Amino acid sequence: MSTSNQLHSKSNILHTTESGTTLIDVPLKRDVLHSLKYNVPISSPPKYPYVLAEPKKLGSTLAQTEELHKLHTRWKDVLENALLDMKNAIGESGRWCCERPETGEESLELIDFNFGDWAWNLESMRSMGCFQNTSVLELSSIQSFLIMLIFSIPGDFTENVFDIDSIYSRVVANNSSTGTTLSISIPGRNQQYSRYYIPAHSAFLLARFQPTIGHMNIYASSVNGFDLLILDPPWPNKSASRGSKYRTIDVFDLYQLRIGHWLREGGLVAVWCTTKTKFNNFTKEKLFPAWGVDLIAEWVWLKASYGEPVFNLDSLNRKPYEPIIIGRKRLDLPRRNRKRNKAESKDIDHVSFLPDRKVLIGVPEKHSVKPNLIELLGDFISPNAVIGEVFARNLTSGCFSWGDQVLQHQSVRE
Numbered sequence: 194m195s196t197s198n199q200l201h202s203k204s205n206i207l208h209t210t211e212s213g214t215t216l217i218d219v220p221l222k223r224d225v226l227h228s229l230k231y232n233v234p235i236s237s238p239p240k241y242p243y244v245l246a247e248p249k250k251l252g253s254t255l256a257q258t259e260e261l262h263k264l265h266t267r268w269k270d271v272l273e274n275a276l277l278d279m280k281n282a283i284g285e286s287g288r289w290c291c292e293r294p295e296t297g298e299e300s301l302e303l304i305d306f307n308f309g310d311w312a313w314n315l316e317s318m319r320s321m322g323c324f325q326n327t328s329v330l331e332l333s334s335i336q337s338f339l340i341m342l343i344f345s346i347p348g349d350f351t352e353n354v355f356d357i358d359s360i361y362s363r364v365v366a367n368n369s370s371t372g373t374t375l376s377i378s379i380p381g382r383n384q385q386y387s388r389y390y391i392p393a394h395s396a397f398l399l400a401r402f403q404p405t406i407g408h409m410n411i412y413a414s415s416v417n418g419f420d421l422l423i424l425d426p427p428w429p430n431k432s433a434s435r436g437s438k439y440r441t442i443d444v445f446d447l448y449q450l451r452i453g454h455w456l457r458e459g460g461l462v463a464v465w466c467t468t469k470t471k472f473n474n475f476t477k478e479k480l481f482p483a484w485g486v487d488l489i490a491e492w493v494w495l496k497a498s499y500g501e502p503v504f505n506l507d508s509l510n511r512k513p514y515e516p517i518i519i520g521r522k523r524l525d526l527p528r529r530n531r532k533r534n535k536a537e538s539k540d541i542d543h544v545s546f547l548p549d550r551k552v553l554i555g556v557p558e559k560h561s562v563k564p565n566l567i568e569l570l571g572d573f574i575s576p577n578a579v580i581g582e583v584f585a586r587n588l589t590s591g592c593f594s595w596g597d598q599v600l601q602h603q604s605v606r607e
Contacts, residue, residue: 205565207291210282213548214275217564218291219555239498239556261512263470269506272495272514275552280500289499290556354378354386362405364412366396372590374605389603392590397599402583406449409595416593418457420578423566424450425465427584428472444475450583453485456522461574462486463566466516476518486520492551493517494564503557517566519547547573561586562602
């Protein structure tokens, strides 16, 4: 299965080498950037690699260094060769990312509202009897899945403003073929409301995952399961726990996610991981078996700054790459044993082409924005696939996004 190197107007893929390394544009709001109607906060790409302070006393970080070294020995040569391969492929004048509009720090402040903290506070207030109004929001047509509501958003309704507590823990869908905006009144903000871009054919559930697993069960049943689920868990780390804008989770809470139940047979799951070996091993050796998923591939995203890693590959503190662990839901025994029809064989053949190791190169954006894996994995799932993202921090056209940060990168201005 070949990948075209010609950049589609809305493609995030800039180039794919003959060896399979892919240069990908990281901003996920490609469809927004193609619309002149909206001013989207987006950070400028780093022009030079960052210089990290290395530990003065090696003994104080020995455990971390050993963890990093285990993963690093597997990937260093692969990453260096992939980067050299891409440099040779695109040449000195080649572009490493698409043009990103200069928005400045003032615009970036729009995404500083911490939906995660707000969600915790709202749930505490609801437990004391506050915000119990369950009245239906009428935008156009409404479907009810027991305790869930789906709102069908009209083409544009900038005059409609909703309180965030009436949006929270409900499924909101834009079923139209064009993107639109949703205006939400947020407590504690000086401006009257904030506008958020909702891509075409997208849906989201703004909520923490533990209290709304039942919502996900119902939604997954309503769409007959997902062909692809992408997870970006907020893995525990010391720097995040010291901050006030990034909540992490206990890794054992991930057992609550019913990934195997939500995936169709043969469906794919891709998990963004960290460079900590224990989280990689936990995902592959504990979570995947618990979910009924088989490990089929390990990819990695190398963060580059115009042809160089954003910081030294051999840094003792951090690595300029993030692993992606990919699994596939096991087929049940009756299906394995029976004669496959042509459609089933075609789907299985597609998955067999998925490379078990692949390097993505991309110039990073700020605020934990990840490359869009949907386009990269699209060749290995059915054309009309049902796709979901868990712990999402943005919305994507054709995708259902779930998490307490789903609108974090969707702010727009006039």
